[in-house]
Amino acid sequence: MNIQTESMLTDEEIEIFQEIMNIAFGKSAADLADVIDTHVVLSVPYIRIMHVTALPDYFREHVKDYKNISIVEQKFWGRFKGDALLVFSAGAGKELVSMLQHEEKSGFESDPVDILERETLMEVGNILIGACVGKIAELLKDVITYTPPMIIMEKYSCDAIYDSQYNPDGTAIVLKTDFSFDNGNVSGFLFLVTSQESIRWLKDALRIFIEQYE
Secondary structure, eight states: OOHHHSSSSSSHHHHHHHHHHHHHHHHHHHHHHHHHHHHHEEEEOEEEEEGGHHHHHHHOOOTTTOOOOEEEEEEESSSSEEEEEEEEEEHHHHHHHHTTGGGGGSOOSSHHHHHHHHHHHHHHHHHHHHHHHHHHHHHTOOEEEOOOOOOEEEEGGGGOOOOOOOOTTTTEEEEEEEEEETTTEEEEEEEEOOOOOHHHHHHHHHHHHHHHOO
């Protein structure tokens, strides 16, 4: 493990960020529950900070059990800026559609069902990414704007993230996310790819955040 990748945030800073992410995911769960009308629990078991050049290998290692995946991607801008990637295992769209009980609205042909899967994944992804990143910004006194979400459906997992995709000076924040619903389970990863500039801002913002409680 490259020591440089682990020194981007100190253990204390990661612990503070973990608490902020727990708050953010609580907000995400509440927003998502409002839309799908069922209880949702989101947790962040761990956070990893790494140089972006290590991300493709890390990604391939941790999604190797998923032959195909779907990705919701959304860029965000502020002092904290970057690219959010919400990765679902293949079939998550169908399961979410089933949980949302949209089957009866989908018509009789396969194409409308495919479209419904895309729309459902984008809707869920938009809520999760928006609430999560937005809450981070709110707690750390930043203002964020977003591009509309994009979706890549049923992509072969080994080809989903490639070495030249991001600026080699960038930093990746990896959050393993567990989604638990009352009537089903969908799991996935949330990756936030950001810049060294944003990490420097994040370190200062975390220090200011914790000082208000001391």
